[in-house]
Amino acid sequence: MSRRTETLLWVAQRASAAVLAVCVTVHLATIFYAVQGGLTGAEILGRTRGNLGWAAFYTVFVLAAAVHAPIGLRVVLAEWLGWRGRARDFLLIAFAVLLAGMGLQAVRGVFA
């Protein structure tokens, strides 16, 4: 992998971290606000279904996590297991696709 690509991955991880910081804060604040006095699955779905704003928000959340986590794992695998090279990177691309796919499916399930 070229030094430029490695650097762009680093930039992507920092940028996605900034997005995640906002998303996690909004997500937690919403949970604390929404569950006051208890909440059922049906109530949640009643609020989320068809809400395009929240669907867009959680889509961004999922994509940021799918970018952020594999790049971090890449360093963890190198430093803790000494695993570097193409095989690791291909596995992490697959992991990113899996995270994005599962996350977007969940978004669809809650908001569609």
Added chain:
Amino acid sequence: MTGLLKVRVWRGGVDGAFREYEVPRRESQTVLDVVTHIQRALDPTLAYRYACRVGMCGSCAMTVNGAPRWTCRTHVDKVAKDGRLAIGPLRNLPVIRDLVADMREFFDKWARAQGQFKGRRTRADDLERISPESEARRHADAAIECIGCGVCYAACDVVAANPGYLGPAALNRAWTLVNDARDAAQPERLRAVAGDDASLACHTHMSCTERCPKALSPTAGIAGLKRAVARAALQGKL
């Protein structure tokens, strides 16, 4: 001042072991004084390295009670309050023998980080005018007093986890040159300090900054390099 210090000193290579010596306690005694006493009075086979004895040359760094330190300016008072010392070679470097670490890899990494100044003027040209107040010069000044002792390199957990990592001293040197308007090798240097084995690998633990005997902050320099290489990568200049 009277009394005895109990001093455990690493003997041998990587498979060596600590051996204990008793050393008379003295006023204003440094750790280097202790090692020198052992070599001159107790065991002349002890190998260690020093030169200036006044904190300028950077050759006497060792691991003292678990932390890397320059021994010539580390007072026993400061590190051995219970009268005990454990002295070993610097971490993260191959051990040659006893307290002597092989520094080749450490300095080779300075070269890999493009730590050499490359001027563009000849002796026939005028001197370049650099304002001491300019931001770049102030960054360079803040990092320029490195004596190459290797303490930061031994303190760095990223070097321990990733032996290819250039380390704080080499990157600190590169940072001084990135801020040197006279230098003609900036694109090559930015490429050298970008990537997984260079500035981007720093986890900002700040052990280098904590341990640097010259009170420099390689962490700050590395953060500057990260910004510079990120900018260059986004502009397609890396």
